[in-house]
Amino acid sequence: MRSWNQTVLLDFILMGLTDSAEMQLALTLLFLLTYLISVLGNLGMIMIIYLDHQLHTPMYFFLAHLSFIDLSFSSVITPKTLVNLLTSTKSISFLGCFTQMYLCIFFASSEICLLSAMAYDRYVAIYNPLQYPVIMSSRLCCVLVIGTYMIGFVDCSFLVFSIARLSFCNSNVIHHFFCDIFPVLALSCHDTFANEILVYICGCSTLLLSLIPVFWSYVSILSTILKIKSTSGKQKAFSTCASHLLGVTLFYGTTIFTYLKPKKSYTLGKDQVASVFYTIVIPMLNPLIYSLRNKEVKNAFFRVVKKTGGFWQLT
Template identity: 55%
Template structure:
């Protein structure tokens, strides 16, 4: 039996994280703390970059956008997850599910593009330092960031429009804690082939292009650093890339594990835990990575704290 999703009354049931109420309460407390730190850390980093003139550079312009994306990325899944952990009926309307999935696509795609833009910025700074301020002009940085968001919007429109044309079977139970694409397609009664092609095409294009930019940029950076004669010069060059490389490894490692692995029976619980990592933990860790490993951010923060006393 199938139900056409054109009905405004169509609802999905999210299985969530656990059926154990005591564990759900513990997870609620843990996720709430993680979300609070995520919002505070990322918005704090955005404000710090805006008020500190020494951080008004292309690298920190991209970093402020990454922090903004991390807040948005976490906010589309975590608040609903917190509510569902303490709710007996973990329902979401069809339109609410499509909105959550669509925003997830936008911010996930934009974050891939921003990370690639940051790699290109580091390449220009290390490999072409004399042309850096010309190459990474304010206009070009704005265009790069606009392209990052536009790419995410195009992916969202293509995939979400296709999914809204599907019909879904009863019971409409999503084996996840948010409306992700794979568990949604698993519920489709109509043939999801076109949607699957769009998902692979849009996601694959974003992933391949961003990874290629990152790999080519860092290959060029590595070759340039190896040509630096002094050890201190090499260490300084590596230190400017360490935070970004850490963020790239965490984000791409978890997303690739989730979306590129073959389907396996009984792997839903493991996939949910990995999803927690990249939807909640990585957005919390990014500001810590960039503040703890970045001397310029530390100096700017200390200067502001001294002025506030």
Template identity: 45%
Template sequence: RPVEWNGNHSSVTMFVLRGLSDEKELQLLLFPIFLGTYLVTLIWNLGLILLIRMDSQLHTPMYFFLSFLSFIDICYSSSVSPRMLSDFLKDEKTISFIACAIQYFVVAWMGLAECCLLAAMAYDRYVAIGSPLQYSAIMAPGLCGKMVTGVYVSGFLSSLSQTVSCFHLYYCGPNLIQHFFCDFPAIIPLSCSNPFISQIILLLAAIFIVFGSLLVTLLSYGFITASILKISSGKGSAKAFNTCASHLAAVTLLFGTALSVYMRPSSSQSMKQDKVLSVFYVILIPMLNPLIYSLRNKEIKAALKRLIKRTIY
């Protein structure tokens, strides 16, 4: 039952997800596309994690952080894709109140953790280029472990506060979420109580976690640029820039799409655009990240060749 009566009041127990499209034919067409995307996301990210774990030459801070980025991308994609795929085959895309809250919690946790992790990776690149001789001493395993713990704890606490404030609100009437997953901007308009506190908590999370991570990343790249300009040889400058190119691409993709979704005023037209952008940062970016980091990376290619040789011989 979507609505439950409590005395003179009714409260929503089920939400209905609008999905990407109402057209049954288009949904059946999208199903194999998104299934393939999800399987590729799992295979590439799991493969990258295993390769980094198995090859001792990849046991460096950069690849340590990269393995956790792949883990986050697996969790991020898995919090949305399986349900979305099953919804493509259903006429009524219902989700329970509790399941909706859990989905939003995981999506927000992984999304915010990824922002923080990209900032940590930017700092790692700054130390590698700005202080190459002290790199091993500064980026010691203990510090890297603390940074990753901080990434997960920051995302967890911020996501928990958002989820509790959002789903603690009173929902009494419309239960149709204009999205393919439970997302804050799509759920809040359905509330029958004042969402001011929830919106303030979301704003604080955006300022401290998202913009804070973006600021650390931009500052790191400011120092990286200054360090690269000091390198006299053109070959050395190109090599230094190449070590940052993949990370810079990942940062641009995530922050560019996420900020365009959450920092715009809501309207019926923007909701349609948000769905498309959400597909990009929730479904496609987790698939693209391992590809971005692997395609032009000689160390990963060499590690893959070593693994293939060991497997054969």
């Protein structure tokens, strides 16, 4: 049997989501619209936060990095998926496949940890508002963000390099729309038990490292909100956390469903839907969730539009 291994840069074939021409056209239009909204939403969020000095606070510092991660995450997956849907050639090189896998794991792990840092930020803002500027200093914010990227780097390096060392002889056809971990492992002619254990170790450690602060932060936030006597005060405090809690639930739920389960329970249809959700849909939803429910972002948008409109009139 011919061996497809790392010594020769051969192509993999991405089977995609469907063989139906009608469905491929519908998915192309849907994914293209989703990607355009994602790019405009996340890039717009970054620009608004950068241009409006009133948003130069820890909360929006983290939100700008979340938008950067979502924009990058979506760009790693969606353009290649659109090309595969529009053309009959669905190949991806060995190097391209593992580069895509590397970046996917990096951005997914970084986002998980960044959501944890954002939960801690909301905890400090509600539990100790008077000391908030002191506790959430620029130095601490930078350390937290750098830490999220470092954890993402460690996760993707361990996982991808361990998988890239395998030989692939069963087939070169990946039954997925991108180079995800388990569909690629299924092509190996070696025992992948050690690789699966490493996936679970990295996934569980990263999730626990982030879920514990999230859970602790929101339990403390809830107890603090319940102590507020005025109804308007409770609503204001809860509104500052509702968007983040929704984002956490969506992203954590889909990633846990996809990766932290036995390989035998992997089902192509359900896992593809979950993958579409966290790689393509959530990067589009996050800027909408954080902007539509946030008056500060809306006001900043109008200030930036007014400022840039005046600039263009002068020029």
